Amino acid sequence: xxxxxxxxxxxxxxxxxxxxxxxxxxxxxxxxxxxxxxxxxxxxxxxxxxxxxxxxxxxxxxxxxxxxxxxxxxxxxxxxxxxxxxxxxxxxxxxxxxxxxxxxxxxxxxxxxxxxxxxxxxxxxxxxxxxxxxxxxxxxxxxxxxxxxxxxxxxxxxxxxxxxxxxxxxxxxxxxxxxxxxxxxxxxxxxxxxxxxxxxxxxxxxxxxxxxxxxxxxxxxxxxxxxxxxxxxxxxxxxxxxxxxxxxxxxxxxxxxxxxxxxxxxxxxxxxxxxxxxxxxxxxxxxxxxxxxxxxxxxxxxxxxxxxxxxxx
Amino acid sequence: xxxxxxxxxxxxxxxxxxxxxxxxxxxxxxxxxxxxxxxxxxxxxxxxxxxxxxxxxxxxxxxxxxxxxxxxxxxxxxxxxxxxxxxxxxxxxxxxxxxxxxxxxxxxxxxxxxxxxxxxxxxxxxxxxxxxxxxxxxxxxxxxxxxxxxxxxxxxxxxxxxxxxxxxxxxxxxxxxxxxxxxxxxxxxxxxxxxxxxxxxxxxxxxxxxxxxxxxxxxxxxxxxxxxxxxxxxxxxxxxxxxxxxxxxxxxxxxxxxxxxxxxxxxxxxx
Numbered sequence: 001x002x003x004x005x006x007x008x009x010x011x012x013x014x015x016x017x018x019x020x021x022x023x024x025x026x027x028x029x030x031x032x033x034x035x036x037x038x039x040x041x042x043x044x045x046x047x048x049x050x051x052x053x054x055x056x057x058x059x060x061x062x063x064x065x066x067x068x069x070x071x072x073x074x075x076x077x078x079x080x081x082x083x084x085x086x087x088x089x090x091x092x093x094x095x096x097x098x099x100x101x102x103x104x105x106x107x108x109x110x111x112x113x114x115x116x117x118x119x120x121x122x123x124x125x126x127x128x129x130x131x132x133x134x135x136x137x138x139x140x141x142x143x144x145x146x147x148x149x150x151x152x153x154x155x156x157x158x159x160x161x162x163x164x165x166x167x168x169x170x171x172x173x174x175x176x177x178x179x180x181x182x183x184x185x186x187x188x189x190x191x192x193x194x195x196x197x198x199x200x201x202x203x204x205x206x207x208x209x210x211x212x213x214x215x216x217x218x219x220x221x222x223x224x225x226x227x228x229x230x231x232x233x234x235x236x237x238x239x240x241x242x243x244x245x246x247x248x249x250x251x252x253x254x255x256x257x258x259x260x261x262x263x264x265x266x267x268x269x270x271x272x273x274x275x276x277x278x279x280x281x282x283x284x285x286x287x288x289x290x291x292x293x294x295x296x297x298x299x300x301x302x303x304x305x306x307x308x309x310x311x312x313x
Numbered sequence: 314x315x316x317x318x319x320x321x322x323x324x325x326x327x328x329x330x331x332x333x334x335x336x337x338x339x340x341x342x343x344x345x346x347x348x349x350x351x352x353x354x355x356x357x358x359x360x361x362x363x364x365x366x367x368x369x370x371x372x373x374x375x376x377x378x379x380x381x382x383x384x385x386x387x388x389x390x391x392x393x394x395x396x397x398x399x400x401x402x403x404x405x406x407x408x409x410x411x412x413x414x415x416x417x418x419x420x421x422x423x424x425x426x427x428x429x430x431x432x433x434x435x436x437x438x439x440x441x442x443x444x445x446x447x448x449x450x451x452x453x454x455x456x457x458x459x460x461x462x463x464x465x466x467x468x469x470x471x472x473x474x475x476x477x478x479x480x481x482x483x484x485x486x487x488x489x490x491x492x493x494x495x496x497x498x499x500x501x502x503x504x505x506x507x508x509x510x511x512x513x514x515x516x517x518x519x520x521x522x523x524x525x526x527x528x529x530x531x532x533x534x535x536x537x538x539x540x541x542x543x544x545x546x547x548x549x550x551x552x553x554x555x556x557x558x559x560x561x562x563x564x565x566x567x568x569x570x571x572x573x574x575x576x577x578x579x580x581x582x583x584x
Contacts (some may be wrong), residue, residue: 163493
C-alpha cells in the first residue's frame with residue numbers, strides 16, 4: 001500500500017468493548033508489526049501481552065521506543081523475529097535479558113534508533129508522511145547501519161544545505177497500549193507522560209487499548225479536552241483493572257518492585273526463568289484476573305501500590 | 314595549623330555526583346536520566362543553581378523530584394512539573410530544538426575522542442548486546458555540554474569505541490561539523506579523575522584528579538594514553554552539609570549507593 005493512502009482499518013469511531021482474548025484474536029495476526037506502548041516500568045500493556053503469549057501469536061516484529069517487560073515476555077515465549085526500537089531497557093532493573101540473549105544469538109533481527117528518531121517515525125506515520133527528518137544520528141554507528149539497510153538516508157536540507165537524516169515512517173499493523181480510562185467509543189485518557197504512544201497509536205492500522213476503567217458513552221462530553229487520544233483511532237477497548245501490573249499507572253498505582261526485580265533476576269540467569277515465569281503466570285491462567293489473583297492473593301500488594309501512588313501525588 | 318579531615322568523607326561515587334553538579338550553572342536547562350546524573354541535577358538545584366531546570370526524556374518538563382526515582386517514568390520524577398508531555402516534546406521540542414544546554418549521559422564505553430557506546434561491545438569472539446541509545450544519541454547530538462559520570466575501568470575507556478552510539482568528537486577536530494553536528498564540550502567525571510575536551514582539540518585531556526588519585530592510577534586504568542593538563546586541580550570534596558543533603562534528603566534509602574552498606578563494594582561501586 002502506498003504511503004499516504006494508509007488506511008485505518010477500523011471504521012472511524014467504531015471502537016468496540018471486548019475482552020482481551022477477543023481483541024487479541026480479532027486484531028493480532030502472526031507476522032504482524034506490533035507496536036508496544038508504555039515505557040520502562042510505567043503503563044506497560046501487560047494484560048494484552050499476556051494474551052498474545054497465551055494465544056501463541058508468533059513471527060512478530062515488535063516496534064516501540066523504550067521497549068521493556070512486555071517485549072522480554074514476547075521474546076521469552078519465542079514469538080518475536082525482529083525488533084525496531086530506541087532501547088531495550090529497564091534502567092535500575094537492568095537490560096532486557098531474554099531479548100539480549102536472542103539478539104546476541106541472532107535469533108532475532110534488531111534495528112536500532114535513538115528515541116527521538118524512533119518517535120519521529122511514528123510521527124511521520126501519524127501524519128500520513130513517508131518519512132520524517134531528524135538531526136540526531138549524524139556521524140554515529142546507528143546511522144551507518146540504518147543507511148546500509150536502506151532504512152535511513154542523509155540528504156542536504158534544500159534551504160540551508162546542512163545534512164539531515166530521513167527516517168522512514170513506522171506504521172504498526174496493531175498497537176497495544178494500557179491507559180487510565182476510555183469511554184465505550186474508545187476515547188482514551190492517559191494521565192502522566194505519554195512517551196511515544198499518541199503518535200504510535202495514530203500511525204497504527206489497529207489499536208487495542210486496555211484501561212483501568214471503561215466509562216459510558218458521552219462520559220467526556222462536558223470535558224472533551226480530557227481525552228488524550230480520540231476513539232477515531234481505537235479498534236478495541238478492554239476493561240482490565242491493574243492491567244499494567246507489575247508496572248505502574250500514574251495516578252492509579254505504583255510499580256511493584258519485587259515482582260519486576262524477581263523477573264529480572266531470573267531472566268538474567270538464563271532462558272529457563274522467563275519460560276517458567278510465563279508457564280506459571282500466563283499459560284496456567286485463563287485470563288489476567290486469574291494471574292492477579294494468583295500472584296497477589298487477597299490483593300494486599302495491589303492495595304499497597306495504590307496507596308503508595310496516592311502518597312506521591 | 315593542621316588540615317582537618319571532613320567529619321564524614323564522601324564515597325567515590327558520591328564525589329561523582331558533586332562534581333557533576335558543579336557542571337550545572339544557575340538557570341541551565343539540564344536533561345538527565347535517573348541515578349547519579351539526576352542526583353547531580355538535584356544537588357545543583359539545592360545548592361548553587363536554584364534556578365536550574367530539569368528535563369526528563371519521557372516528557373517530564375521541569376519536575377520537582379521527590380525521592381528516589383528509579384526510572385524516567387517513575388511517579389517520583391513526574392512530581393509537580395510544568396508539563397507532562399511526550400518523548401517528542403522532550404527530545405524534539407527541547408533537545409533537538411537546542412533549548413537544553415547540558416546533557417548527562419552514561420554508557421559502557423567512552424573513547425579517547427569522547428564517543429560513547431551503549432549498544433554493542435566486542436567480548437572475545439562474541440558481541441554483548443547493551444540497551445541501545447535511548448535518548449543518549451539525541452542528547453549527544455544536540456546539547457552544547459555533555460557530562461558523563463562513570464566508574465574508571467580500563468575496559469570502559471578504549472582508544473576507540475566498538476560502536477558509536479552517541480557522538481563525541483567522532484574522528485577528531487572538525488569531524489562533528491563535517492557530519493552536520495554543532496560543537497560540543499565534553500566533561501567525563503570518574504572515580505579517579507576528570508577528563509574534558511572540545512571539538513577543536515578533538516580528544517579528552519585529564520584536567521583534574523579525584524582526592525587521593527594519581528596520574529599513574531589514571532594511566533593504569535585507561536585504555537588509551539590521554540593528554541594530561543599542565544596543571545591538575547584536585548576535585549573538591551563536598552561539605553558535610555552537602556553530603557547530608559545527598560544522603561538524607563535526595564537519596565535517603567541509598568537506592569543508588571548500595572556501597573554505603575557494603576564496604577566490599579566500595580571500589581567502583583559495582584552492584
